[in-house]
Amino acid sequence: MRITVEHLTKRFGSVLANNRLTISFAAGQIHGVLGENGAGKSTLMKLLSGYMQPDEGQILFDGVPSRLCGLADALKAGVGMVHQEPLDVPAFSVLENLLCAAPRGVFSSRRAAQTALLELAERLGFAVDPAARLDQLTIGQRQQIEIMRLLLCGAQVLILDEPTTGITAAQTRALFAALRQIAAEGRTILFVSHKLEEVAELCDTVTVLRNGEVVPPGQLPMPQPQEYLLALMFGDAGASSAVYRPLPAITAPPVWELRQVTVRSGSLQIHDLNHTFAAGRIIGLAGLDGSGQQVLLRLLAGQITPERGQVLVNGRDLTGAGSLAFRQAGIEYLPADRLHDGMIGAFSLTDHFALLQRNGMIVDRRSAEELARQAIADYQIKATPITPIAALSGGNQQRAMLALVPPNARGILAEQPTRGLDVASARAIWGRLQARRDAGCCVVFASPDLDEIMEYSDEVIVCFAGRIGPPMPRALLSSGRLAELIGGVGFEALVEAV
């Protein structure tokens, strides 16, 4: 089935997420859709899959205009969307999921459904056990089942949103083989990604979105030179690379000092921690998920009180004083989940700046709006001062959160500061954090991405199973050694050497 969109427009407030898009996706091909975060990829896919309705323009299937009201409606029209997080019932078996998600009349019986599933799995080269419970399967296997479900329900168009996130290399190979088979059978596949190698390997055409528009207008046949695609995606921003600056000598007193701290959070206990965190440094916390990085960050933010020991901020004992006192001492905590506990989704940047005003009983809207304007210009946030934060893309939300850090902050605690951001946005965020470091801030961040730790840290602290290693200068560390330490290899020796 050929999909055509004509003058498709979607606005969020005054932000144009999709600006008069006109593209055609031919049947029997795999079409790559590239773009940085906030370029409008997700919006386009949500419009095509019926999750949202366009403000203007229309969607045509094989030349017939259609209006989709919801995911089920879209599937009836032949469009199936595979989400990043599978939409299924984890406690059900594979077959039960297929049966309860299928529209009435698709399968005449359980047996018929099982036969159809096994046949399809064989054709696509997936291994599947119809009786297995979904919560015992990996994300990759659940994705395979979701693809098969959509095909069995009659999908002629498959939309995959970042499908290779969180699945193994073998599963990626199996997925690509299956997608080629599905396309060869005459179906249309839209492959949304920001991984250029994958698009180059798999896709017949590519569509690049930037700022809600197709650049250059229309599709490009693959292959294309990688530099050209990068330039299309990021404009000139993608070309500049991060600059290393020599570290200044530290004269300022340490931002945090931990004295024999013992802290417990859930089943994790950190014993007898003695650390100082110097001003003017970026300190990366490396470790597998749940090894103690989060506990350490929350301890430094004053959100958890140690069972024993002292936490000093700027030389003042703030043990057990609560997160508000830490904040007043200049400590800023940037959570990974920006909308859950970072910012207020319904509030605009102006509202947020007004909230940060600390004097006067009446809100000074004008000065707050002035600050918001300044922040938008300084941090290149794609928003107006009155756009609700929830309407911004992830990268813009992250910039907004950074812009809200008061200029006199002494310590910044960032949990996965570039989670879900593309390369250009991540670089912009890091440029800001480095500027804060140079201004005398201590930045402590946790990241599951070792490359990020290696690229931006001045010092690295490895967390392993609730034990916090000593700070190591980044210059003395190699990626291989860091990977070993995270896995616990040589961690004992490192701790004992100090």
Added chain:
Amino acid sequence: MKRSTLITQATRPLLALLAAFAFTTLALLSTGVSPLDAYRLVLFGAFSTPVRLSDMIMLAAPLLLCAVGLSITFAGGLYNLGVEGQMIMGAIAAMVPLRLWPDVSPPLLWLLAALCGMAGGAFWAGLIGLLRRYAGVSEIFAGLGMNFLASGIAMYMVLGPWRRQTSASLSGTDLLPRELWWPTIDRLRLAPAAPVIALLALAVVWWALTKTRWGLEVRAVGLNPAAAGRLGVAAARRMLETLAACGALAGLAGMVQVVAVHHALIPNISSGIGLLGLLVALLARADPRWLLPVTIAFAAFTVGSIQLPLTLGIDSAIAGVLQGALVLFALATRVRKDTQAARG
């Protein structure tokens, strides 16, 4: 499409209105009376004579006080179902100075009674806040429980320490001395001070919620307490303050009931006004611009329907049906709007 959203924005409340009236009409038809006659009384009865108009205003004043208070807790993300109990405690607290020092000059005594009433309501609401913060009790259940406790205390006061000199009676304490009643216009029951205070409260709260930093912080806490806390707002304290502010206004409403309506403490001093205030706040979506018109409409329905048993021989509860149906259908159409907005 901008135009169609404009149309739906206008049609949704209209749709809710139509549905509510259709529903109420069905209820009326089932009793066999002419719906038109009934509606004439319910909708316009309150405006037919000066007496009824003044009754309507005297109901609207405490109702507005409660609804205004609730708009604060709604902004703070709390469901203060304890407003009824806070009104009762306000009335009891207001009675204390009125009974202790009846010889003090009335204006001073009224001021004292108002302060006591507000303190009583705020204290009762503050207990809910403390239960929520330190014992993890939802403010909804804490409020409901405290309502029972408050009406128990009122009953005890009426039958016990403050019982009538002749004999203890469920109909209330002895009436206050005449000079302590709020002055009324002519022989009507309209005490102008009551609506004036209620309107003043509306203006102050509207100003506080939209213009002050306190109001901004309250709204931030209501939308996302965790994020507000991260941005330096004392979230737990703001929640306590919103409850106390609502309780103070409900307590003031209780005081008005004592000095301007019943002139005594009666067991049923709150008369369901607090709960009706919840409906008003829900329908007005705690939007200060809508609080006054909705309050007047609801008070008019209630007063207008009082004549139903006399003229048409049906129960006055039909006003409650109309009020409830309005809120229900308004919420139903809003949910649709919200889910669509969430998708978009």
